Amino acid sequence: xxxxxxxxxxxxxxxxxxxxxxxxxxxxxxxxxxxxxxxxxxxxxxxxxxxxxxxxxxxxxxxxxxxxxxxxxxxxxxxxxxxxxxxxxxxxxxxxxxxxxxxxxxxxxxxxxxxxxxxxxxxxxxxxxxxxxxxxxxxxxxxxxxxxxxxxxxxxxxxxxxxxxxxxxxxxxxxxxxxxxxxxxxxxxxxxxxxxxxxxxxxxxxxxxxxxxxxxxxxxxxxxxxxxxxxxxxxxxx
Numbered sequence: 145x146x147x148x149x150x151x152x153x154x155x156x157x158x159x160x161x162x163x164x165x166x167x168x169x170x171x172x173x174x175x176x177x178x179x180x181x182x183x184x185x186x187x188x189x190x191x192x193x194x195x196x197x198x199x200x201x202x203x204x205x206x207x208x209x210x211x212x213x214x215x216x217x218x219x220x221x222x223x224x225x226x227x228x229x230x231x232x233x234x235x236x237x238x239x240x241x242x243x244x245x246x247x248x249x250x251x252x253x254x255x256x257x258x259x260x261x262x263x264x265x266x267x268x269x270x271x272x273x274x275x276x277x278x279x280x281x282x283x284x285x286x287x288x289x290x291x292x293x294x295x296x297x298x299x300x301x302x303x304x305x306x307x308x309x310x311x312x313x314x315x316x317x318x319x320x321x322x323x324x325x326x327x328x329x330x331x332x333x334x335x336x337x338x339x340x341x342x343x344x345x346x347x348x349x350x351x352x353x354x355x356x357x358x359x360x361x362x363x364x365x366x367x368x369x370x371x372x373x374x375x376x377x378x379x380x381x382x
Contacts, residue, residue, distance in 0.1 A: 147199065147202050147203075147206055148202065148206035148207070148209045148210050150199070151195060151199050151202065151210060151218070151221060151222075151225075152210070152213070152215075152218055154195050154198075155185055155187055155192070155195060155215075155217055155218060155221060156185060158187055158191055159185035159186050159187060160185075160186035160187065161186055162186065163184075163186030163187065163188065164184040164185055164186030165184075165186070166186075167184040167186060167216065168182070168183075168184050171184075171216065171255055171257075178255075178290065178324070178326060179216075179255055182214075182216050182254075182255065183214045183215050183216065184215065184216050184217065185215050185216075185217045185218070186217075187217045189220070189257075192217055192220055192221045192224060193224055195221055196221050196224035196225045196227075196228055197228055199221075199225055200225055200228035200229050200232060201229070202225055202229075204241070204242070204245050207222050207225055207226060207229075207245075208245075208249055210222035210225070210252075211223075211249050211251075211252025211253070212252060213252075216255060219252050219253070219254070219255075219258060220257060220258050220261065222252065223252075223253060223258050223261055223262045224261060224262075226242060226245070226246060226262060226266060227261065227262055227265045227266060229242055230242045230243075230265065230266050230269070230270075231265070236274060239270055239274075240270070240274075242266060243266055243267060243270040246262065246266045246267060247267070247280065250289075250291070250292060250295065253291060253295065254291050255291070256291075256294060256326055256330075258291075259291055259294045259295050259298055260298055260330075263294075263295045263298040263299040263301070264298055264299060264301040264302045265302070267280075267281075267295070267299040268298075268299045268300065268301055268302025268303065269302050271299065271302075271303075272302050272303055272306060272308065278311060281296045281299055281300070281311065281315070282296075284296035284299075285297070285315055285318060285319075290324050290326060290327070293319070293322070293324075293327055294326060294327060294330050296315060297312070297315050297316070297319065297327070297330050297331055297334055298330055298334075300312040300315065300334060301334060301337065304334060304337045304338055304341075305337075307341060309338050309341075309342070309345065312334050312335075312338060313335075313338070313345075313349060315331070316331045316334065316335055316349065317349075317353065319331045319361075320353060320356055320357060320358070320361075322358075325358075325360055328358040328360040328361040328364070329360055329361070329364055331361050331364075331365075332360060332361040332362065332363065332364025332365040332367075333364050335349065335350075335361075335364070335365035336364055336365050336366075336367050336368055339365065339368055339369065340368060343369070346365065346369075347369075347373075349365075350362070350365065350366070350377055350382070351382060354377045354380075354382065355380065362377065362378070363378075366378075
């Protein structure tokens with residue numbers, strides 16, 4: 145048995161049908177929903193993290209097989225393996241290999257939790273810490289694929305943590321016209337993170353765009369602002 149199959153077997157041993165039913169609803173896997181067709185074993189994330197840590201030395205070729213799985217938890221475990229592998233390997237060449245592998249296998253990073261568990265920690269870290277060309281994020285932000293566009297904005301989470309806000313704000317402005325609620329939430333979240341460090345900068349962005357911002361994006365962005373200020377924006381009285 146190959147080691148990727150060991151991972152799948154380890155997950156299947158702790159599968160829970162009741163959790164699977166809840167997950168299928170939570171991740172909107174029904175017809176016409178964003179996770180349409182996704183399948184679930186029913187496993188809590190902490191258990192997946194335990195298994196991912198155990199198999200963090202899994203060769204990339206076998207991680208690729210996991211990312212092709214129809215089961216959500218198998219793909220998430222694969223993504224977590226990649227993050228642990230990236231964090232364990234400190235040299236540039238290994239991290240570069242993992243970063244490019246990640247980009248080459250984005251079809252398997254196809255739900256919001258997979259994106260949010262990986263983009264910041266692999267792409268975000270690599271692009272920022274090694275001063276790499278960030279043009280890939282512009283490409284992803286232009287994609288027809290919802291998850292690739294979410295990866296673009298969530299990758300900048302790492303930049304925001306380092307006090308580098310420019311690209312996040314640029315993508316946030318670009319995403320004002322995005323049709324998907326999941327893009328609105330991610331963008332509002334990143335704006336909120338900027339506001340934690342520089343409320344004036346966040347307020348300037350809101351002053352310029354709140355009238356055209358999707359309501360969900362606006363609410364997420366303002367979450368940490370004082371309630372009277374939030375009400376001014378919501379009522380259009382700024």
